Amino acid sequence: MMNFKEAKQFLNENGFYLVEAQIENQDKAYKALMTLAHKVHDAGYKLYVVGGAVRDKLLGKTPNDYDLNTNMPGDEFLALSDPGTGRINHRRIKDIAHIVIDGEEFECCVLREGDVVQQQKKCDITIGGLIWDPITNKVIDATGYGKQDLKNKVIRITDFMKDQMLRGRQIEIMWRVFKAYAQFGWEIEPESLDVIKKMIEFRDGEVHVFELLKEKILTLPHKDKVFALCKELGIYEDLFGENPNKLSTGSKNWTKKDVTGIDLDNYRRNR
Numbered sequence: 001m002m003n004f005k006e007a008k009q010f011l012n013e014n015g016f017y018l019v020e021a022q023i024e025n026q027d028k029a030y031k032a033l034m035t036l037a038h039k040v041h042d043a044g045y046k047l048y049v050v051g052g053a054v055r056d057k058l059l060g061k062t063p064n065d066y067d068l069n070t071n072m073p074g075d076e077f078l079a080l081s082d083p084g085t086g087r088i089n090h091r092r093i094k095d096i097a098h099i100v101i102d103g104e105e106f107e108c109c110v111l112r113e114g115d116v117v118q119q120q121k122k123c124d125i126t127i128g129g130l131i132w133d134p135i136t137n138k139v140i141d142a143t144g145y146g147k148q149d150l151k152n153k154v155i156r157i158t159d160f161m162k163d164q165m166l167r168g169r170q171i172e173i174m175w176r177v178f179k180a181y182a183q184f185g186w187e188i189e190p191e192s193l194d195v196i197k198k199m200i201e202f203r204d205g206e207v208h209v210f211e212l213l214k215e216k217i218l219t220l221p222h223k224d225k226v227f228a229l230c231k232e233l234g235i236y237e238d239l240f241g242e243n244p245n246k247l248s249t250g251s252k253n254w255t256k257k258d259v260t261g262i263d264l265d266n267y268r269r270n271r
Contacts, residue, residue, distance in 0.1 A: 003219055004033065005091065007164075012177070015197055022208070023146065027062070028104055029065070029066065029102070029104050029122070031102065032101040032102045032103070032106070033049070033066050033068075033101075033104075033106070033134060034106035034134060035082065035101055035102060036099075036101045036133040038066075038135070039080050040067045040070055040077070040080070041135050043072065043076065045068045045070060045071050045072035045076075046070060046071050046072075046116075046133070046179070047068060047069075047072070047108075047134065047135075047259035048068065048069045048070070048116050048131050048133055048134075048140075049066050049067065049068060049069075049131070049132040049134060050067050050068070050069050050109075050116065050119075050120055050128075050131050050132075051067045051123070051128050051130075052064075052067065052128040052129070053065065053066045053067060053132075054131065054132045055103060055127050055128070055130060055137065055150060057132065058130070058139070058147075059150070059151055066106060067107060067109075068108035068109065069108065069109045069110075069111065069113065069116045069120075069131075070108055070109070070110055070111070070117065071111055071188065072110065072117075073093045073110070074088050074090075074110045076098060077108065077110055078097055078099060080099060080101070081099035081100050081101070082099075082101065082102070082103070083240070084098040085100035085105075086097065086099040086100060088205045090177070092124060093111070093112055093114070094110060094111050094113070094119075095109075095110040095112065095113055096108070096109060096110070097110050116131055116140075116142075117131065117140060117142045117236075119142075120142035120143070121142045121143055121159075121160055122158070122160045122161070123142070123143075123158055123161075123260055124157070124158065124161055124173050124177070125156060125157055125158065125161075125176065125180055126143045126145040126146045126156045126157075126158055127145045127146050127149050127150050127155070127156075127180075128146075129141065129142040129143040129145075129158060129196050130142070130146045130147070130150075130267050141144040141157050142189070143159070145154055145158075145216070149189075151186065153184065153186040154186060154187055154188075154189050155177060155180045155181055155184070155186050155187065155188045155192065156188075156189040156191075156192050157173060157177060157189070157191060157192040157195060161173050162192070162195045164268065165195050165196070165199045165237045166197075166198060166199065166202070167202075171199065171203070171207060171208065172206075172210055172213070174196050174199065175210045175213040175217075176213065177192065178217055178230075179213055179216055179217055179220070181222065181225055181226055182185065182216075182221070182222050182223045182225065182226045183218045183220045183222065184222065185221070185222035185225055188225065188229075196233070198233060199231065200233060200234075207235050207238055207239060208238075209238075209239055214239070214240075243270065247266060
């Protein structure tokens, strides 16, 4: 269990500094996470924390939840759950396990192919590609840019997703960039912004709404920056319509498929 001194050391070792004692390391979720991590480690496997929880820890904040990743076989991992709890959903290259440890529920990606670094290289933006090993207390930067972008307060699309977007695919990533922009108000890396512009040109301006992401953006503190950017890109009316706070599908009724015909809902289910 990390005390305040250990938490401060964790941040300092990764190039960040604790401004005030915000990390609540005695909370039930953290204790349960460490219990699970040791069980997985003792069985000869690895458990990692990925995504927003790692970002929050490096910013000195208490994570709302923990997204996990393991190389432990799904049936063995599920057996660690509290009696009478736990379930697993099978997908194409991975399983998604929901288990309960000491009354705390966790969602974990159980990889059947590849490893956690390969997985996180394909995330949306670089600050989401950070990986924390709770046993060694080390942070792995899968994309090579995550730590520096977090320190410099930059929103950068990963190289993998830039390539996808330049092919006219994964318009959902544009929405995720907008969500991060609305949440943090940080600078969007110039090349990432250029990729968004080129994708819009590739699609002849045909963009569509992801309602859940749009709804989230409308609740975030820097949403006006997103509105201004969308006006600059010429897509404001299609995405937000005349009333930016009204949840609608915009002036065009686009289907949930990109120009290549990929079913985006199916893409998300099998990521």
